[in-house]
Amino acid sequence: MYKSIIRPWLFRIDAEKIHNQIITMLHVYRHLPPVKGLIRSAYRPKAAPFQWQNLTFGNRVGLSAGFDKEASCFDELSDLGFGFLEVGTVTPEKVAGNPSPRIFRLPQDHALVSRTGFNNPGKAAVLENLKRKRNGKYILGVNINSNHPADEALAVAEVTDLYDTFSTYADYYTINWGSIAPEILGTILTALTDEKQHVRKPVLLKLPADIPLEKLDGIINFACQHHVSGFIATGPTQDRSLLIHSSQSEITQVGAGGISGLPVIHKSVEVVKYLSAHAPKDMLIIGAGGVMTPLEAHNMLKAGAHLVQIYSAFIYEGPGIVKRIAEALPSQQK
Numbered sequence: 001m002y003k004s005i006i007r008p009w010l011f012r013i014d015a016e017k018i019h020n021q022i023i024t025m026l027h028v029y030r031h032l033p034p035v036k037g038l039i040r041s042a043y044r045p046k047a048a049p050f051q052w053q054n055l056t057f058g059n060r061v062g063l064s065a066g067f068d069k070e071a072s073c074f075d076e077l078s079d080l081g082f083g084f085l086e087v088g089t090v091t092p093e094k095v096a097g098n099p100s101p102r103i104f105r106l107p108q109d110h111a112l113v114s115r116t117g118f119n120n121p122g123k124a125a126v127l128e129n130l131k132r133k134r135n136g137k138y139i140l141g142v143n144i145n146s147n148h149p150a151d152e153a154l155a156v157a158e159v160t161d162l163y164d165t166f167s168t169y170a171d172y173y174t175i176n177w178g179s180i181a182p183e184i185l186g187t188i189l190t191a192l193t194d195e196k197q198h199v200r201k202p203v204l205l206k207l208p209a210d211i212p213l214e215k216l217d218g219i220i221n222f223a224c225q226h227h228v229s230g231f232i233a234t235g236p237t238q239d240r241s242l243l244i245h246s247s248q249s250e251i252t253q254v255g256a257g258g259i260s261g262l263p264v265i266h267k268s269v270e271v272v273k274y275l276s277a278h279a280p281k282d283m284l285i286i287g288a289g290g291v292m293t294p295l296e297a298h299n300m301l302k303a304g305a306h307l308v309q310i311y312s313a314f315i316y317e318g319p320g321i322v323k324r325i326a327e328a329l330p331s332q333q334k
Contacts, residue, residue: 002317002318002320003316003317003318006318007316011107014100014101015101015103015104015112016100016102019067019103023072023073026073026077027072027073027076030073030075036076039079039080040079043079043080043319043320043322044081044323045059045061045081045322045326045327046327047059047060047327047329047331048331050083050306053229053284055139055171055172056139057083057084057307058083058084058138058139059081059082059083059329060083060301060306060307060325060326060329061081061082061297061308061309061310061322061325061326061329062082062083062084062085062141062286062307062308062309062310063077063082063084063086063309063310063311064086064232064288064310064311065086065087065088065089065141065143065206066089066114066116066311068085068087069089069090069120070087070120070121070125070126071087071088071090071126071129071130071142074087074140075132075133075134080319080322080323081322081323081326082138082322083138083139083307083326084138084141084171084307085138085140085141086140086141086142086143086174086309087130087140087141087143088120088145089118089120089143089144089145090120090122090126090143090144090162091118091123091146091147091158091162092122092123092146092147092158092161092162093123094120094121094125095117095118095119095122095147097116097117097118097119098115098116098117098119102114102115102257103116104254105315106243106245106246106250106261107316108245108247108250109242109243109245109246109261110261110262110263110292110312110316111246111260111261111263112259112260112261112311112315113254113255113258113259113260114236114260115255115256115257115258118145123161123162123165126166127166130142130169130170131169133169139172140171141170141172141173141174141204142166142170142172142174143174143175143176143206144162144163144166144173144175145159145175145176145179145180146158149180150184152184155184155187156184156188156191159192160191160192163192163203167201170201171201171202172201172202172204172229173202173204174203174205174232175203175205175206176205176208177211177219178208182222186222186225189203189226189227189228190226193226193227202229202284203227203229204228204229204230204231204284204286205219205223205228205230205231205232206231206232206233206234206288207219207231207232207234207271208234208235208236208237209234209235209236209237209239209264209267209268209271210237211234213270213274216271216274216275217278220275220279223279223283224280228283229283229284230284230285230286231284231285232288232309233268233271233272233275233285233287233288233289233305234264234267234268234271234289235258235260235288235289236257236258236259236260236264237258237259237263237264237267238258238259239259239263239267240259242259242263242264242267243259243263260289260290260311260312261290261312261316262290262292262296262312263290264289264290265289265290265291265292265299267289267290268288268289268290268291268300269287269299269300272285272287272304272305273304275304276303276304276305277304284306284307285306285307286309287300287307287308287309288310290312291309291310291313291325292310292313292317292321293321293325294325294328297328297329298328298329301329301330308325308329310325313325
């Protein structure tokens with residue numbers, strides 16, 4: 001019903017506008033206990049948990065950062081069956097982001113194009129929202145960044161402060177590779193090593209889809225040197241040649257932005273495969289980018305991922321996709 005009736009109606013509305021309306025609906029849903037009970041019962045997957053270090057993921061399917069930038073509805077989203085959720089990206093101060101429209105759909109390619117620009121309400125608002133976390137119900141990640149990524153002193157101070165501020169609620173942290181210069185990121189991670197002596201929360205690096213494979217050895221060595229706990233592979237791509245079903249006029253009309261969704265899957269799988277073969281075996285690998293159905297999720301695990309994250313699949317396949325993927329994946333640990 002979602003793909004035949006609901007999705008065509010939703011796709012008539014601007015992508016970001018309908019996204020905001022869905023978040024508003026989730027805020028209303030929060031106050032409807034009988035409905036919440038029905039949703040949890042209907043969408044809860046029959047899937048085995050996954051254990052990594054001291055974290056127990058309810059199942060192998062998570063929600064990528066970017067959907068709940070403000071950390072305002074992750075608890076409601078968890079009712080749809082996610083084993084883990086990631087909020088953000090969060091910066092210390094509010095970021096308005098790029099002008100709208102800034103999120104677009106390319107349905108023929110099952111893709112989204114986004115140029116939001118790290119829009120988020122800032123540390124104070126997100127911290128207040130994180131207080132709604134239900135401990136033990138799901139794993140919660142927070143994607144963090146600096147308002148001053150080119151200023152080493154400010155970037156170190158800001159990211160370490162976010163790490164410390166959210167430590168009561170975050171089960172792990174993510175930093176996007178490429179959003180901060182490697183030399184500054186190295187200093188940040190060195191500082192976080194000191195913070196982790198007290199807080200001990202894992203830090204993951206999220207890699208872009210366009211990262212050349214020949215650069216991965218250097219990134220793996222960087223991650224080992226700075227005590228990074230794992231990788232998320234991958235984020236969006238800028239490669240327009242992957243949009244093989246949309247017309248050139250559609251692509252031109254959409255304009256600049258990162259492409260997520262099905263076109264990214266081959267790049268993501270190749271990066272996951274390389275990481276699995278060359279990174280230390282105790283590092284967590286989360287396959288993201290192009291996971292739309294159980295087929296892509298299986299390919300991610302076959303390539304070496306321990307878990308998968310979705311975002312575009314949620315838009316194109318509907319909320320039932322979480323349960324479908326979770327129940328289709330093998331239960332044995334890697």
